[in-house]
Amino acid sequence: MAPSRKLKGKAKMGEGTSNSTNDSESVAPQPTMMQRRLQFPFRNRALTSVKYGNLATFPATSFNFNPLLRYQGISNFIGTSTFVYPNLAKDFYAKLSLFRDCTLSSHVKKNDIVLSLEDFGKCLGVPSKGARIRHSVVCDDEGFENYEKFAYYFSISRISEQELASRNASSERVHLYSATLSVSDRMLHYLIAYILLPKHSNHSQISDVDMQLIFAIKNRIKVNWAHVIMHYMRHQRNLRGSLPYGHIISLILDYCNVPLNREPYVEMTERACEISVKAANKKMGIFKDKDGLYKHIEQPIPPPNVAPTPIPTPVPEGGFSNEFLYNHMRGMEERINLNINTRFDNLRTEFLTALANQNQDESEEEMDEDQA
Template sequence: MSISDTGVIRSEVKGVKIRLNPNLFQQLTNLPSNGVRYEGKLLDEWKEQYDSVTARQLVCRDDAVIQSRILAGQMKVQSRILHYVLTRVLIPRATNIGQASEEDIMLLWAFFNAIPINWGHLIRYKMKRALRENAKLPYPHLITIFMEHFEVPTDTDPISEVKLKSKIGCEVVASFGYVQNAEGEWVPKGNAPHPPLQEGQQEQGEEDQHGRSSTTLNNVINRIEELHTFVGTRFDAFETRFDALETRFGNMDIVINTRFDALQSHVGNIEQQLQHLQSASENNPQT
C-alpha cells in the first residue's frame, strides 16, 4: 500500500488493484474534505490566533495546572467528550488515550473556535504514517468500505461485528464513575441515584446489541455536539485514590511524630533519674 503526496491511495489485495483518489475517498466515506489540511503541527494560518496557554485554559477546568501535562480528568465536560472521540475514533492511538497531546489540544481549540478541518486529508495522513513495517493500519471500518467498493473477496476473512452506531453508551460512561440523576443528566457517582431505564431505553439497548452498523466517521463528527451529557475518563477515580493515599501517609506521619515525641520525653525522664541517682551516690559514699 502507498499514499502519494496528492492523497492517492494505491494497493493490491488478493489480486485486486485499488486506486483511491481524494474525490473517491470523500464519496465513499462522506467525510468533510473542506477546511484546513492539518497534519499534527501548528499551521501558518493559525500562528496569529493560536496560543498554547490560552488553548489549555479553554479546554481545562479552572483548578487545573496547565503548565504540565494535561490529563483528561482535568478537562471540562465538553472537552473530555471531544477528546474521548478524538483518541478512539477520529485519530485513534493505542496508548496515552487519557492524556492530551499538543495535537489533541490544537484540534480541541479548532473545534471550539468553529474552524473546519479537512478530515479526509488528516485521516489519509494518519494512514500514511502507519505504513511502517508491522504497524497496524488504523480505521478498519473505512478499509472495509474500500475493499467492498473494489469487490475484494473477503468471504474467508475473520469478521469483527460493528455494533449499531458505535456510540458511547451508558455502560461506558458509567465505568467512568458517573450515574444519571432524575433529570437524565450524568453526574459524579454519589450525587444522585441511577434511575431505572425506561421502556424505550431498554428497546434501544436491545437494538444496539443485535443491530449492525453502517455508520461512518462522519456520523461521529455530526454527533459530537449531541454528546454533552456524556463525560469521561477514569482519571478522576485515580486522582481520588491518590488523594486518599496522600492523606493516609500524612496521618501516619502525624502518629509517628507524636510517638517519637513521647519516647523522647520518656528518655529525658530516665536521664534525669540517672543523674539524680548518681548525685545521691556521690553525696553518700558507702563505707
C-alpha cells in the first residue's frame, strides 16, 4: 500500500525543524515540565522495527495462508506501508490508556485521542468483531472448546512430542519454535511475529497468543483484530522493551486530525521493511527446489541425550570366587591410582613451567632496569 501524501511531514529524520516562520500555528508548542517527566521514560525507549508484507510474492503452491488472511480481513493491514513519526509515536504511548469497555485514549500535541473498539478497527482497516485473543488468557469463544496449546502444536509440527522431549532433556522448560512447522505455517508465524504482533526479539519462538492466532487463522475462526492489536499495545507499553506499531500510530494520528507538519519522520522503504518470499531462504533452512516448491533443508536429527548403558563385568566359569573379586578390586584400585598420579604429575609440570616462565620474566625485567 502506497504511503498517503496527507501523512507526509516536511522534515526528514535528522533534519532540523527550527527554521523561523511567521505562521505561529506551524510552530510546535513546547511541553510543560510535568509533560516532559511523563514522556521521558518513553522517549528513551526504541520503536520496534516496522515491517509490511508483500503477500503477492508468496506462491500458492507452497504457501496456503493468503486465502486465510483474506478471510480474516487483514491482508490490507499486513501490506500497510506509510511514514513513521518516532517522537509522536512515543508521546502516544506515554499517554496511552485502555478502559474496560475497550476504549483507547491518548493525548498528542494538545489533541485528545479517544477511539472506541469499532472506531479503532475502522481506522486500521481491521475487523472489530470475532474471537478476542490476548496475553495470559486462553480464548473461550466458539471454536476454541478443544484447543490445547501443546496438542495443537504437535498436530502441525514436523517432529513428535518424544523427539522434542529428547532434544530438551537437560531443560525443565519447553519452548516451542516455528522451525519445526511446515514451510507455509512457518512463514505465517513470521508475519505474525513481525507485523501482526511485532516482537523485538525471539521472533522464532511461538508464544501462547501466537499459537492461538495460528489456530484461529488455520481453522477459519474470525478474530477481533482490533481487540488483539489494542491489547497488545497496552501489554508492550507496560514492559521495558521496544514499542510496536510505529507506522500504525501514524494512521491513528491522521485519523484523529493530529497535525503532522514539521515533524521528523522515517519512510518505510522496500529494502528495509518489506517481507516477501525472499525471507524464505537458507538462513531459515528453506530452499526452492527444482520443482518450484519451497522446502525445508532436512538435517539429521541429533540422538537423544541419554547416558550410555554400562557394560556389566562378564561372569567367569564357576561364578565369582573370593580370589576373582580380590583381583578385580585390586585392578580397579591400581587404575584409579594411576589416573590420579598422572593427573597430579601433569598439574605439577604445568605449575613448574609457569613458575619458571615467571622467574625468567622477572630476571629479564631486572636486567633491563640494570641496563637502563
